[in-house]
Amino acid sequence: MISVDEALSHLFSLVAPLEAESAPLQDACGRVLAETVTARRDQPPFSASAMDGYAVQSSDAVPGARLSVIGEAAAGHGFAGGLSQGQAVRIFTGAPVPDGADRVVIQEDVAREGNTITLGDQLDEGPHIRRKGTDFSVGDAMKAPRRLTPSDVALLAAMNIPRVMVARKPVVALISTGDELVMPGEDPGPDQIIASNTFGLKAMLEEMGATARLLPIARDNTASLETAFDLAEGADLVVTIGGASVGDHDMVGDVAASLGMERSFYKVRMRPGKPLMAGRMGQAAMVGLPGNPVSAMVCGHVFLAPMIRLMLGLGEAPAPRRSARLAQDIDKGGPREHYMRATVADGTILAEDRQDSSLLSVLARANALMIRPPDDAPRAKGETIEYIPI
Ligand SMILES: Nc1nc2c(c(=O)[nH]1)N[C@H]1C(S)=C(S)[C@@H](COP(=O)(O)OP(=O)(O)OC[C@H]3O[C@@H](n4cnc5c(N)ncnc54)[C@H](O)[C@@H]3O)O[C@H]1N2
Numbered sequence: 001m002i003s004v005d006e007a008l009s010h011l012f013s014l015v016a017p018l019e020a021e022s023a024p025l026q027d028a029c030g031r032v033l034a035e036t037v038t039a040r041r042d043q044p045p046f047s048a049s050a051m052d053g054y055a056v057q058s059s060d061a062v063p064g065a066r067l068s069v070i071g072e073a074a075a076g077h078g079f080a081g082g083l084s085q086g087q088a089v090r091i092f093t094g095a096p097v098p099d100g101a102d103r104v105v106i107q108e109d110v111a112r113e114g115n116t117i118t119l120g121d122q123l124d125e126g127p128h129i130r131r132k133g134t135d136f137s138v139g140d141a142m143k144a145p146r147r148l149t150p151s152d153v154a155l156l157a158a159m160n161i162p163r164v165m166v167a168r169k170p171v172v173a174l175i176s177t178g179d180e181l182v183m184p185g186e187d188p189g190p191d192q193i194i195a196s197n198t199f200g201l202k203a204m205l206e207e208m209g210a211t212a213r214l215l216p217i218a219r220d221n222t223a224s225l226e227t228a229f230d231l232a233e234g235a236d237l238v239v240t241i242g243g244a245s246v247g248d249h250d251m252v253g254d255v256a257a258s259l260g261m262e263r264s265f266y267k268v269r270m271r272p273g274k275p276l277m278a279g280r281m282g283q284a285a286m287v288g289l290p291g292n293p294v295s296a297m298v299c300g301h302v303f304l305a306p307m308i309r310l311m312l313g314l315g316e317a318p319a320p321r322r323s324a325r326l327a328q329d330i331d332k333g334g335p336r337e338h339y340m341r342a343t344v345a346d347g348t349i350l351a352e353d354r355q356d357s358s359l360l361s362v363l364a365r366a367n368a369l370m371i372r373p374p375d376d377a378p379r380a381k382g383e384t385i386e387y388i389p390i
């Protein structure tokens with residue numbers, strides 16, 4: 001059995017960064033920027049007022065000063081002329097500050113009569129002017145690769161970038177296998193259960209920026225599995241779930257091999273997730289996940305997510321880890337690297353009592369996978385330990 005790190009490096013060698021494609025900005029959030037973009041303009045493109053009030057010369061901005069109003073500057077409609085000492089221009093937020101002015105006095109500090117204003121007794125600091133290019137200037141870069149956030153999209157829009165080059169979304173085909181499975185909403189027979197893994201994995205993968213195709217459930221026979229692999233044609237990554245172990249009905253490995261899968265490994269020294277297999281199948285990478293629902297989801301976090309990140313151009317790295325203090329003493333660990341369902345709160349981590357790999361209710365209330373290395377020594381409350389946030 002190989003280690004988790006070894007398995008991960010095999011998996012990385014099965015995939016590669018995908019090509020870039022153009023996307024309209026309104027569809028770009030969550031996509032990974034593939035080419036660095038630079039601002040096409042300064043923001044603001046002129047010195048702009050930050051307040052509603054009067055543009056003046058700062059030497060005139062003294063309590064009690066009387067100034068004559070010579071015009072108006074509104075957002076989208078600047079004042080054409082310049083401004084001299086003793087003069088003021090009525091101005092609104094976002095309007096270009098007229099030439100000659102270097103200060104905006106807010107209207108709350110001004111009394112106006114006709115075209116004359118008198119400044120109040122106490123003026124704030126000002127100057128309430130946003131200098132040209134204060135936010136960004138022509139040529140300022142947003143560097144690739146970068147997963148675009150809503151704030152990034154707003155910034156790109158302001159930079160006048162209507163489309164961006166982003167990594168193509170990896171296409172993942174998800175195949176549940178097993179005679180016992182029916183889809184949610186169907187009527188299960190007395191010996192049947194509902195297929196849950198493909199749904200959890202689809203959600204996880206799509207949250208990461210992949211497109212997941214849910215294929216029909218494959219039954220525990222060669223013909224049905226072959227049909228499922230046929231339907232997976234065109235995917236970048238084919239993921240099967242179940243049928244990976246040693247039972248008489250665990251046929252995924254054999255059928256995949258008969259279809260040309262070149263296996264890179266089978267079985268990983270981890271818990272849960274031991275009967276993991278992977279290889280190359282034509283153009284696609286193939287990963288066979290164990291069927292136990294928590295095993296499949298843990299393998300999703302530990303293996304599939306880093307593969308997706310690599311395909312999106314975000315580099316080759318394991319799932320990001322953090323650390324927290326143990327909330328209780330724990331016994332020595334087992335021979336396999338253990339990803340324990342746990343809850344992190346206020347910097348401390350508490351492992352769930354029940355760690356069976358069938359328990360989705362336990363997984364759903366956990367927010368962390370606490371990682372115990374193989375043959376980990378007993379640990380005391382308060383020690384730091386690593387985890388993967390989920
Ligand atoms: N003699 C041994 N038996 C088992 C071993 C072993 O080493 N020796 N390994 C155990 C471990 S660890 C795991 S994990 C499981 C994995 O087995 P399979 O990958 O072959 O999975 P199945 O047998 O098909 O299913 C296991 C379990 O999960 C349920 N399942 C399967 N697919 C789904 C799905 N899409 N949604 C929800 N639930 C699913 C299935 O009904 C079974 O209950 O093998 C152990 N056995």
Ligand code: MOO
Pocket residue numbers: 270271272273274275290292295357
């Ligand atoms: O190791 Mo198996 O992956 O669930 O328990």
